[in-house]
Amino acid sequence: MLALSGSAEVRAAAYLNFFVGAVALGSSGSLYFGANYEFVGQALSFTVHGEQAATAHAIPTAEIGMQMLAVSAAPCGYCRQFLYELTTASTLLILLPKTPPALLTSLIPDAFGPSDLNVTAALMCPVARHERFRREPATRWCRRR
16 A cells, blocks of 8 residues: 555645655555646645545545555645544554654644533544445444544
8 A cells, every 4th residue: 555655646746845645544445546736826834735635535435444455655734633523533544654653642632622522523434424325324434443
């Protein structure tokens, strides 16, 4: 997966020339690719990060979480917080070049997330997306693991 993250880099970093590729392994076993995108003439705050792009590719397929995320560069603080709001944040394994695999939670000291606000429907939770594609109780799928 880590080798694939480099091949997922797309030449769409118009300002910073910092290319990031990401590959996510969904709970279903499917792979989702992502890359960072910068838009000419727009503020850098409109940049889509590689980790976000991989997650965004997984959501429409009704993926309920991610097992692993391989990234060609360490996730920035914004992406770490974004990933921390996934249903599987506590078990998400981050793979980086030349670095031992690490749990996402080890990359976020004193993390603050949905559970701190008593929010139970995390990102990728079917109920949070107003989807009804499962017969099991929604709480089974929405609890952060």
